[in-house]
Amino acid sequence: MSDKIEPFLGTWILDASENDFEQGEAPKSATLKIEDNFGMAIFSMNTVSADGEVTNDNFEAMPDGPEVKLGKSGLVDAMRLVFETDQKLVSEARRGGLTIMKATRELSDDGCTLTVTQTVHLVDVDSFTNVSVYRRAQ
Template sequence: MTDPLKRFFGTWIFDRDESEFDHGELPQSATLTIEDHFGTLKFTMTSVAADGTSQTDSFTALPNGAETKLGKSGLADAMRHGLRGDSNLVSEALRGGAVIMTADRELSPDGRTLTVTQTVHITDTESFINSSVYRKAQ
């Protein structure tokens, strides 16, 4: 893994008070773990929803910005992940070559705060943005 990517590694704790969702309810709590998994990025997200139900999701991704075809996901047929500069780790979901979702993970200069801005394009003219702020776990 490249050094800029290593800055994103670790466990991140959701800061509910600093986060804002256009769509859906803010979770009660959440953690995001980003780690090196044999040369790929592994993302694991555990959350407790507003109604108290918990969920854990995990996926791995190549960090080189190349498009990776997906199997039967329902919405997206490809993904790509990579750095934009040294402070932004970006994932894009594509359908038919068009970007339908972007998750831009911006690392603060001190490396202690990760702001994830997720933009979902519902139609060509309508989108929503959820902004989740995370603090690095000690």
């Protein structure tokens, strides 16, 4: 894996006071862990909703690698992960060749804050953007 992923690796804790959600309710707490597994970026997320429901999710992709076809999800059929800049790591979930979700992870200059801007495109409805700010765990 390129050295470009290195600054993103580690455990990130949601700063719930910095959430700005257009769609859905912002989580009460969340942890995002990004790891390197022999060239694959592994994203593990643990989220606690406002009503206390715990959700765990994960995905993996090769940064700047080819689009990966997905077979198990009913919402999307492909995903890709690319560096937009050295400080912006972007994932796109696609269905039928159209991007339906884009998540931009932007590192602060000091590498201590990760701002995740996720935009969901609902076909024939609208687009919604949720912003979450994470702080690097010490």
